Amino acid sequence: MGMTVVEKILSRASGQDVVTPGEQVRFAVDLAMSHENASGAIPQHAEIHRVADCPVKLWDPSRIAIIFDHRVPAPNVDTANNQKMIRNFVAQHGISKFHDIDGVRGGICHQVLPENGYVLPGMVVVGTDSHTTTHGALGAFAFGTGVTEMATIWTFGKVLNMDVPATIKVVINGEFRPGVTAKDLILHLIGLLTADGATNRVIEFHGSTIAAMSMSGRLTLCNMAVEAGATSGIIPADDTTEKYLRTVACVSGMIPRVTPDVDAVYEREVVVDVSGLDYQVACPHTVDNVKPISAVAGTAVNQIVLGSCTNGRQEDIAAASAILKGRRLASGVRMLVFPASWRVWSEANQEGHLEALRAAGATIMNPGCGCCVGAHEGILAEGETALSTTNRNFVGRMGSGAKAFIYLCAPRVAAASALTGRITKPEGIQA
Amino acid sequence: MNEKHTLSAKVVKVFGNDISTDIIYPGTYLYCTDSKKTPAFCFKVNNDEEFNRQLVSGAILPGSIIVAGANFGCGSSREQAASSIAGHGLVIVAKSFARIFLDNASRLGIRTVIVPRIEAAEGDTLSIAATTVRNEQSGKTFSITPHQSYHQFLIDAGGLVPYAAELLKASVRGERI
Numbered sequence: 001m002g003m004t005v006v007e008k009i010l011s012r013a014s015g016q017d018v019v020t021p022g023e024q025v026r027f028a029v030d031l032a033m034s035h036e037n038a039s040g041a042i043p044q045h046a047e048i049h050r051v052a053d054c055p056v057k058l059w060d061p062s063r064i065a066i067i068f069d070h071r072v073p074a075p076n077v078d079t080a081n082n083q084k085m086i087r088n089f090v091a092q093h094g095i096s097k098f099h100d101i102d103g104v105r106g107g108i109c110h111q112v113l114p115e116n117g118y119v120l121p122g123m124v125v126v127g128t129d130s131h132t133t134t135h136g137a138l139g140a141f142a143f144g145t146g147v148t149e150m151a152t153i154w155t156f157g158k159v160l161n162m163d164v165p166a167t168i169k170v171v172i173n174g175e176f177r178p179g180v181t182a183k184d185l186i187l188h189l190i191g192l193l194t195a196d197g198a199t200n201r202v203i204e205f206h207g208s209t210i211a212a213m214s215m216s217g218r219l220t221l222c223n224m225a226v227e228a229g230a231t232s233g234i235i236p237a238d239d240t241t242e243k244y245l246r247t248v249a250c251v252s253g254m255i256p257r258v259t260p261d262v263d264a265v266y267e268r269e270v271v272v273d274v275s276g277l278d279y280q281v282a283c284p285h286t287v288d289n290v291k292p293i294s295a296v297a298g299t300a301v302n303q304i305v306l307g308s309c310t311n312g313r314q315e316d317i318a319a320a321s322a323i324l325k326g327r328r329l330a331s332g333v334r335m336l337v338f339p340a341s342w343r344v345w346s347e348a349n350q351e352g353h354l355e356a357l358r359a360a361g362a363t364i365m366n367p368g369c370g371c372c373v374g375a376h377e378g379i380l381a382e383g384e385t386a387l388s389t390t391n392r393n394f395v396g397r398m399g400s401g402a403k404a405f406i407y408l409c410a411p412r413v414a415a416a417s418a419l420t421g422r423i424t425k426p427e428g429i430q431a
Numbered sequence: 432m433n434e435k436h437t438l439s440a441k442v443v444k445v446f447g448n449d450i451s452t453d454i455i456y457p458g459t460y461l462y463c464t465d466s467k468k469t470p471a472f473c474f475k476v477n478n479d480e481e482f483n484r485q486l487v488s489g490a491i492l493p494g495s496i497i498v499a500g501a502n503f504g505c506g507s508s509r510e511q512a513a514s515s516i517a518g519h520g521l522v523i524v525a526k527s528f529a530r531i532f533l534d535n536a537s538r539l540g541i542r543t544v545i546v547p548r549i550e551a552a553e554g555d556t557l558s559i560a561a562t563t564v565r566n567e568q569s570g571k572t573f574s575i576t577p578h579q580s581y582h583q584f585l586i587d588a589g590g591l592v593p594y595a596a597e598l599l600k601a602s603v604r605g606e607r608i
Contacts, residue, residue, distance in 0.1 A: 024580045026608075040464035040510060044592065051596035054603055070461065078462035130508040130531055146510035146535035147464070152595045156608065160595065161581040195449055196502040200530050200579065229502065231530055286449050373507075374458030382478065394451040394506055399459065401478035 002261025004167040005236050006202045009141040009258055013124045021166035031118055032153045033065040033127035035109050039082035041128065042089050044151035058093045059157040065097035065118060066090060067109035072101045072368040075376040107341025107367045110134040110223065110309035115343055117249035121237035122258040126153055131309055131391065133225045137218035139237030139258060144226065165202050165231045166267040172207040174275035179426055182217030183311055183410035186224045187280035189272060191290030199229030201267065209274050210235060215244040216315040223310045224391050227287040236260065279425060282408035285395045293413060299423040303386040304414050307338030308372050311389035311411050314347050320415035321353035323426060329361035330421035336378050337362050338370040371398050380404035387423060389414050439558040440496050440522065442551050444482055448500035452512040452532060461509060469511040470518025486519050493520025498551045504532020513539050524549055524557065524564060537582040540590035545576040
């Protein structure tokens, strides 16, 4: 019986010839990623060794990545103390894939990992962040976990137990209408699948739309697979993957490709044609509350957020800049721009996009998770509404509980709406 | 905690569908990663702090039950969502759980019960047996959906840390794990 991409990766990583959905497996991890929540994994790692009465030891410091992004620079003493504890741990154990608050190496973990060539097709990537699904764009089996499991991975280099997830095949065909992007597609798909429609499943993407999609769009797509409940999203490696890894991530070694068997067994198949797809908006307070833009056009907004691990790449910033260049934000609207990494920031700066956005009235923030996670840098007041290119619109996500409202959209919709102060369809605005 | 042990306890809170980890443990408090301190911020939702107040005041007994709809714990991987609930000793009965939350809860030994058709109101008493949950007020009985094998394994092992420590000892002895 044939295997899907993730089944193949898991059979290699578990040392078994075949794995089947529902079977409990133990498997090797190729890359283990954490951010500031490493401060929760460090004591659990110590606790395992204390209970076992063994000296504290790390599995393989070269395969552990720690990237500061959730609260950078530290907004309070507790975060500062945690970051200090992590720096000490990193130095003590010689963890090389450490990205501190730094204008050259810094950024959001889900951008830093791909940019630095840390992720290759066929890898098992585990991160203490739910949006670790992002790295499925490079053909890796990538998923989020908690800090206690991370502590066991730091100890053994293995996921000790997981049931092999079944795979849903999602085939995307057709050519996008001008301006419509991967973000509109993934919002539409989450609306179709619902917020838990893919729970404990892998989404494996196929189709002509995916084949033609840039790596930037693929990262957006896989980033949000978790919003349908999926363990992981994955796009089998192809020429686009290889080109990205060679030219952007500067990978020089062998790049494997893992593709599904022709007789792979999928739990179900979902086919979407994007040729008629309009811009999509996810409405408060769930990501699957998705509507075509016409249904919510005119909704007044106070804060526009462009960026994040979902839509903070060069392509996203350029799309917004093209709309906002030479114009001015509507009165009463503030716009925050969070490039996904300092490398993205630098490229967007060199191409004049950041200055164009600034001149339009946007505030250019430092790369990081910013207000998306509700900790700092753009918390909403009671009664306020944000339109954001990020990935979650839950109650309290940007602070203020159920009294603040978050709509999710693509960068072009965010930019067009910044000019009017209302959710606005981009057509007709671009010069 | 042994899943097969029958437990009778009061429902102290009923939630709807899609209760995210941003509600269970808001991002404001992510700076706190000490599992002894996270219970103070459990359900401390801005503008809706009543349940948090009840929890931290000690008015809710350990072993009390919260009942939720589908997809409980969706969103972030923050383990504080699970550790803060663990600190109050709450049992969670939900129509379904999001994966990472249920992973984390199982690793911390929280008692979670999947009951797709559960009907309960605050103040009801639920009796949780091996395969069914009975609402003592309505007299109705509801079937429990078994956990995935690795979740049940972790729950039976008393959580991931003791299990990992045993494996580490075995590994030090030269056993292949």
